[in-house]
Amino acid sequence: xxxxxxxxxxxxxxxxxxxxxxxxxxxxxxxxxxxxxxxxxxxxxxxxxxxxxxxxxxxxxxxxxxxxxxxxxxxxxxxxxxxxxxxxxxxxxxxxxxxxxxxxxxxxxxxxxxxxxxxxxxxxxxxxxxxxxxxxxxxxxxxxx
Amino acid sequence: xxxxxxxxxxxxxxxxxxxxxxxxxxxxxxxxxxxxxxxxxxxxxxxxxxxxxxxxxxxxxxxxxxxxxxxxxxxxxxxxxxxxxxxxxxxxxxxxxxxxxxxxxxxxxxxxxxxxxxxxxxxxxxxxxxxxxxxxxxxxxxxxx
Amino acid sequence: xxxxxxxxxxxxxxxxxxxxxxxxxxxxxxxxxxxxxxxxxxxxxxxxxxxxxxxxxxxxxxxxxxxxxxxxxxxxxxxxxxxxxxxxxxxxxxxxxxxxxxxxxxxxxxxxxxxxxxxxxxxxxxxxxxxxxxxxxxxxxxxxx
Amino acid sequence: xxxxxxxxxxxxxxxxxxxxxxxxxxxxxxxxxxxxxxxxxxxxxxxxxxxxxxxxxxxxxxxxxxxxxxxxxxxxxxxxxxxxxxxxxxxxxxxxxxxxxxxxxxxxxxxxxxxxxxxxxxxxxxxxxxxxxxxxxxxxxxxxx
Numbered sequence: 001x002x003x004x005x006x007x008x009x010x011x012x013x014x015x016x017x018x019x020x021x022x023x024x025x026x027x028x029x030x031x032x033x034x035x036x037x038x039x040x041x042x043x044x045x046x047x048x049x050x051x052x053x054x055x056x057x058x059x060x061x062x063x064x065x066x067x068x069x070x071x072x073x074x075x076x077x078x079x080x081x082x083x084x085x086x087x088x089x090x091x092x093x094x095x096x097x098x099x100x101x102x103x104x105x106x107x108x109x110x111x112x113x114x115x116x117x118x119x120x121x122x123x124x125x126x127x128x129x130x131x132x133x134x135x136x137x138x139x140x141x142x143x144x145x
Numbered sequence: 146x147x148x149x150x151x152x153x154x155x156x157x158x159x160x161x162x163x164x165x166x167x168x169x170x171x172x173x174x175x176x177x178x179x180x181x182x183x184x185x186x187x188x189x190x191x192x193x194x195x196x197x198x199x200x201x202x203x204x205x206x207x208x209x210x211x212x213x214x215x216x217x218x219x220x221x222x223x224x225x226x227x228x229x230x231x232x233x234x235x236x237x238x239x240x241x242x243x244x245x246x247x248x249x250x251x252x253x254x255x256x257x258x259x260x261x262x263x264x265x266x267x268x269x270x271x272x273x274x275x276x277x278x279x280x281x282x283x284x285x286x287x288x289x290x
Numbered sequence: 291x292x293x294x295x296x297x298x299x300x301x302x303x304x305x306x307x308x309x310x311x312x313x314x315x316x317x318x319x320x321x322x323x324x325x326x327x328x329x330x331x332x333x334x335x336x337x338x339x340x341x342x343x344x345x346x347x348x349x350x351x352x353x354x355x356x357x358x359x360x361x362x363x364x365x366x367x368x369x370x371x372x373x374x375x376x377x378x379x380x381x382x383x384x385x386x387x388x389x390x391x392x393x394x395x396x397x398x399x400x401x402x403x404x405x406x407x408x409x410x411x412x413x414x415x416x417x418x419x420x421x422x423x424x425x426x427x428x429x430x431x432x433x434x435x
Numbered sequence: 436x437x438x439x440x441x442x443x444x445x446x447x448x449x450x451x452x453x454x455x456x457x458x459x460x461x462x463x464x465x466x467x468x469x470x471x472x473x474x475x476x477x478x479x480x481x482x483x484x485x486x487x488x489x490x491x492x493x494x495x496x497x498x499x500x501x502x503x504x505x506x507x508x509x510x511x512x513x514x515x516x517x518x519x520x521x522x523x524x525x526x527x528x529x530x531x532x533x534x535x536x537x538x539x540x541x542x543x544x545x546x547x548x549x550x551x552x553x554x555x556x557x558x559x560x561x562x563x564x565x566x567x568x569x570x571x572x573x574x575x576x577x578x579x580x
Binding site for chain 3: 161164171172202205206207208
């Protein structure tokens, strides 16, 4: 399962190099992640209100080509790996130049399953449905638009 | 009482005009505000952990001349007015060019006294000491550095 | 002419009060502004590449009710006033709760017409078409979605 | 050579988990980097005005323990490796709890030497002094405060 999110980079996200400031891509990843969860069937907003949090344990990004203000980009988001205590999301951000797809950045975020005190939670026990939904998305080859 | 805070604008706070993006000045005001509270004798961090919040009700800013990356600016913060349910902070951001002070922006934020549910609180009753400290800072003509 | 932009507030735009941090609304205004320009017929991105910039001279915002993470809001943007050297945009951000519209914030930004060195430009002379398009949008009562 | 930068996390950098939002640590790294360059003898601000840019090629971060609003942290910055076309900076962010140092995050950014068009530059040829200064900082074991 790969979800797609369209983003128009904002003016305030550029820097004086005339391109999107590097750390803002992690904000785009977050937007892609929120959409991915919806695409596989749950709302992180609701989940968090129930006391399950996904704090970031690790993240990384490779910058191939810069994004620019108001130039449509697409965030492709998928679950890369999944264990009891943590999972890793993968992201590609691409742009279409004259119909040709161009990769701008690729990155990942690794998350824990945690409670409100940011302590680890075994969601297979506490939220078996969530566990199944995430696991299934690893096998699902659908491309959600 | 006027407190002073030195800030070096960050690269990620610039935009493609080559200057600091306008909404970031409200973030500098926040830094000045945190320092102002310390200068008059309390910590907003501690206060909030005790359940008193100062949500922003209104804000405004006039831009005279832009700030730039890594060019030292000074935020001058003071309490402008103070009532039972709300108070207004005033800010001037200045830079020294060859020893001559130049005003870059001026602005204000108006805040409520609220509890954790963001409901109004009468701090004269609930936190008489805080009430006195704020009131006194209006009369105090000290310039804290 | 009033343009409408849908925004889903991002997680990284919340603060520890559990609501959207106040200065981020100016970033939402910017997104609304970019859309407004497109709605009346030009692209600010293109205009800037031609050397016409709209730096912010003044801005303000009144906060009525907070926005939250991933809770759809609508930015309504219109031109409020327009002179030779400057113009003022007005914004309302609203949310629908059970079909009932609720206003969250209202604000404005005032802009100059400037060149790449951020010096004033008389666009009536240099860009008569842009001048007409902006002027017409003041009279136009259309509501663009 | 390791430079140290003191940072007080800002309120607007927190998120609704009550901790600093993960992507903001890359902004703290940037502050540490600006200070590191000064510590070894040059100003990135000046360098960029001369046409040498250090765009980010890759970055990563591991989160051990969260930083909080207004809780002093220290960014320790050093050059980790250095080649003709690129170099890698390493960062540790620590806090002192009752005199005991606690590591919060570690990360890196990898940069290119580029010109204004973001094309690679061989600084050994174009800026031999800068090349020497960076090289020397790899061997220098000083700890700048």
